Every structure is written in C-alpha cells, then in structure tokens.
Amino acid sequence: MNRTVLNIIRFIALxxxxxxxxxxxxxxxxxxxYIYLIFVMLLPINIRGWQLLLAGFGVGLAIDLFMGTLGMHxxxxxxxxxxxxxxxxxxxxxxxxxNIKEPNVNQLxxxxxxxxxxxxxxxxxxxxxxxxxxxxxxxxxxxLRILLSVPVxxxxxxxxxxxxxxxxxxxxxx
Amino acid sequence: xxxxxxxxxxxxFVILFLVLEVLCIVMLTxxxxxxxxxxINTTNDIVGKIYETGTNVGDYFRLGKINRDLxxxxxxxxxxxxxxxxxxxxxxxxxxxxxxYEFIPARVVNSTLNRPNNYIMIDKGRAxxxxxxxxxxxxxxxxxxxxDVSAHYASVMSLLHSYSTISVRFKESGQLANLRWETSNxxxxxxxxxxxxxxxxxxxxxxxxxxxxIFPENLIAGTVEEPLKSSTGALNRAKVRFxxxxxSLKNVYxxxxxxxxxxxxxxxxxxxx
Numbered sequence: 150m151n152r153t154v155l156n157i158i159r160f161i162a163l164x165x166x167x168x169x170x171x172x173x174x175x176x177x178x179x180x181x182x183y184i185y186l187i188f189v190m191l192l193p194i195n196i197r198g199w200q201l202l203l204a205g206f207g208v209g210l211a212i213d214l215f216m217g218t219l220g221m222h223x224x225x226x227x228x229x230x231x232x233x234x235x236x237x238x239x240x241x242x243x244x245x246x247x248n249i250k251e252p253n254v255n256q257l258x259x260x261x262x263x264x265x266x267x268x269x270x271x272x273x274x275x276x277x278x279x280x281x282x283x284x285x286x287x288x289x290x291x292x293l294r295i296l297l298s299v300p301v302x303x304x305x306x307x308x309x310x311x312x313x314x315x316x317x318x319x320x321x322x323x
Numbered sequence: 324x325x326x327x328x329x330x331x332x333x334x335x336f337v338i339l340f341l342v343l344e345v346l347c348i349v350m351l352t353x354x355x356x357x358x359x360x361x362x363i364n365t366t367n368d369i370v371g372k373i374y375e376t377g378t379n380v381g382d383y384f385r386l387g388k389i390n391r392d393l394x395x396x397x398x399x400x401x402x403x404x405x406x407x408x409x410x411x412x413x414x415x416x417x418x419x420x421x422x423x424y425e426f427i428p429a430r431v432v433n434s435t436l437n438r439p440n441n442y443i444m445i446d447k448g449r450a451x452x453x454x455x456x457x458x459x460x461x462x463x464x465x466x467x468x469x470x471d472v473s474a475h476y477a478s479v480m481s482l483l484h485s486y487s488t489i490s491v492r493f494k495e496s497g498q499l500a501n502l503r504w505e506t507s508n509x510x511x512x513x514x515x516x517x518x519x520x521x522x523x524x525x526x527x528x529x530x531x532x533x534x535x536x537i538f539p540e541n542l543i544a545g546t547v548e549e550p551l552k553s554s555t556g557a558l559n560r561a562k563v564r565f566x567x568x569x570x571s572l573k574n575v576y577x578x579x580x581x582x583x584x585x586x587x588x589x590x591x592x593x594x595x596x
Binding site: 165168172179181198203206215218220221224228231281 | 339343344436439507570
C-alpha cells in the first residue's frame with residue numbers, strides 16, 4: 150500500500166479511536182492515555198522536517214477540535230515532532246537505518262521501541278500538562294497525572310502496534 | 324534579502340516549529356478564557372456528528388439506565404401533575420412558571436469530567452432555538468450554561484468548570500451563596516460566602532435562587548456534604564455534593580427564558596451608579 154495513503158488511514162483511525170473510545174477511560178481522573186501519538190511515532194524515518202512538524206501539528210489540532218481545547222494538543226504534538234529526530238538519534242547511537250522505512254517495533258526490536266515510546270510519550274505529556282497549566286495551578290497533581298498516564302499510554306500504544314503490525318512473523322510450526 | 328532566505332532555508336525546521344508553537348499558544352489564549360469572551364467558535368457540526376454517531380453505538384449498552392431515569396422522571400412529573408390538578412393555588416404558580424420558561428429536551432453526545440474546565444456537548448443547536456447563556460438542567464439537578472452554539476449542536480459549560488459560579492439559596496434559611504467547583508472531583512463543589520451566624524449541617528439542600536434568570540427558582544443544585552471552617556473568619560464555606568451525577572448524564576433540558584430579551588434591555592437601561 151502507498152505509504153501516504155497508509156498514513157492518512159492511520160491518522161483518521163487513531164483520531165476517531167482516541168476521541169470516541171480512549172477519552173472515555175476514567176481511572177480515578179488522573180489517567181489520560183493518548184494513543185494518537187502512534188501517528189507521529191510511525192511516520193517514515195526519512196520524512197522531511199517541515200512535513201514532520203505539520204503532521205504533528207495536524208493530528209494535535211484534529212484532537213483539539215474534538216476536545217474543545219484548541220491549541221493544547223497541537224502544541225504538545227508539535228513539540229514532540231520537533232524532538233523526534235533528536236530522540237531517535239540519541240537512543241539509536243551508532244545504529245544505521247538503511248533498509249528501515251518507519252521506526253516500527255518489528256524492524257527495530259522491542260527494547261528500542263520501548264525506549265522510543267517512553268521518550269516520545271513523556272515529552273508529549275509534559276508539554277501538554279504545562280499548556281493545561283494555563284488553567285490548572287496544581288503542580289503536584291499535574292506531575293501525578295504524568296506519572297500515571299505515561300505507562301498506560303505506552304501499554305496501549307504497544308498493544309495497538311502489535312495488534313495492527315503489518316508484517317507478522319509467519320510461524321507454521323504448529 | 325538573499326541572506327535572509329538562506330537563513331530561513333537553513334533553519335526552516337526550528338523556524339517552522341516556533342511559528343506553529345506560537346500559533347498554538349495564541350489559539351489557546353483566545354479560546355480558554357471565560358465563556359462569554361471566547362472569540363473563536365470551537366463548536367462545529369462535523370465534530371458533533373461524529374460524537375453523535377459514537378454515542379448512538381454506546382447508547383445500546385446504557386438503555387437500561389436511561390429507561391430507569393426516564394421512568395423516574397415520569398413518576399415525578401405525574402406527582403406534580405396531580406398537585407396541579409388538585410389545588411387551584413399551586414395551579415397559578417405552575418402556569419406562571421410554564422409561561423416564563425420553556426424546556427427544550429436534548430441528548431448528551433459527549434462530555435468530560437476530569438479536565439480543569441469541562442464541557443458537555445448536546446445534540447440541539449441554533450436550529451432548535453438554543454442560544455448562548457441558556458441554562459441546562461437534568462432530571463437530577465442543574466447541569467450548566469450553554470457556552471457555544473453551532474447549527475445543530477451546542478457545548479455547555481458544566482458546573483465542573485473553573486469559571487462556573489451559580490447563585491444558590493439555602494432551602495431552609497433562604498440565605499444566598501455562590502456555588503463553585505474547586506476540587507478535581509466531579510462529585511463535589513464548594514459553596515462560598517456564607518455568613519458565620521448560619522449554622523450548617525450535613526444534608527442542607529441548596530436550590531437555585533431567583534436572582535439569576537438563567538435557571539428557574541428552586542431547582543436542586545446540591546446538598547451540603549461537610550461544613551468547612553473559614554481560615555479568615557469572615558465568611559464560611561462548605562463542601563457540596565452536586566445533585567447531578569455528571570458521569571452518567573444522558574438526557575438534559577435546555578431552559579429558554581421567554582422574557583430574557585426584555586429583562587436584558589431593562590437591566591442595560593438602568594442608570595449606572
């Protein structure tokens with residue numbers, strides 16, 4: 150499938166799943182998982198900088214339109230997109246991406262992807278709660294929310310990525 | 324000029340990032356103020372339609388509860404109807420209330436509970452006669468005030484909003500006070516500005532006062548859960564349990580005050596002191 154078409158489908162599916170399903174998860178009011186971040190995380194590695202930023206801004210803005218928080222998610226996702234090249238180069242070290250098109254778990258391994266997800270989701274959550282801080286003045290509460298939301302977000306992200314992984318290992322040993 | 328273009332080309336990643344972030348912060352400051360001062364309309368029909376579709380699916384799983392709530396309300400209305408048909412004195416009262424306030428039924432298509440400022444989206448909009456600043460109630464108690472309207476949907480600033488203040492009255496003593504939401508818990512609010520001579524006890528009922536023409540008088544807002552001693556000693560506060568359970572809100576009524584335009588013009592023509 151064409152990579153652009155795949156990304157557009159991913160965009161729509163993730164935004165709809167986020168606003169119709171995941172936003173209704175209420176675990177004590179502190180847990181706010183965000184699965185739409187998968188869209189930015191799985192964009193091609195060799196994507197141009199401006200495309201990456203606009204994609205991040207776009208998906209954040211779509212979420213904002215649904216949640217009535219114009220600018221909040223867009224700001225956080227744009228920041229996350231801005232940090233993505235740096236995060237990838239830090240956690241990869243000398244690793245080369247010659248045949249790898251997108252930073253997915255089946256090509257780069259679980260350990261790499263977990264570190265990647267941890268960095269990306271933490272950056273996003275941190276900026277998001279800071280932007281929310283315009284109207285929310287309790288710093289301790291915001292930190293608690295980050296601490297509880299990040300693991301749940303990562304768990305859901307891994308779950309979804311494994312469920313929809315396009316190239317599963319063919320195992321006919323049974 | 325050439326150098327400027329070179330500079331932009333070289334640093335386009337950082338420059339675009341800064342432009343987008345500034346744009347986000349501008350949008351945030353324009354939309355997150357007090358609802359009367361919102362300058363960008365964030366309620367739109369496409370978003371409403373998608374939420375409605377999602378709710379239609381979810382509703383099948385909640386039919387039991389919705390039916391029970393509506394049956395309870397029917398019972399309540401039947402009791403009130405019995406009062407109306409029995410005694411002539413209260414009949415006049417009810418007719419008066421009926422001519423001033425119209426109730427527009429609506430369905431909740433989306434709501435939030437655990438954000439600093441919570442909104443509820445309903446499936447009625449300008450086409451159904453909904454306007455900004457109308458009150459919204461449920462069968463249990465008051466819910467909020469319409470903040471934003473599109474053609475077929477409206478977003479309601481619920482009591483769970485940092486700018487929401489409702490003028491209430493203690494049912495027993497008649498004392499006026501202000502009800503606000505301060506905690507992060509969707510079940511409880513704070514009632515403020517209570518004179519110290521008033522003794523509060525758990526279970527005291529708070530109803531809407533006649534001073535606001537957004538809500539009719541005597542609608543239940545909540546009950547006192549725990550009186551709080553004021554630190555400054557001037558006015559007391561109390562923790563209040565909201566009458567409305569915002570987590571299971573489904574059917575609401577938007578209140579249309581038929582004489583609101585008249586009241587508004589009267590209020591605006593008052594000589595300013």
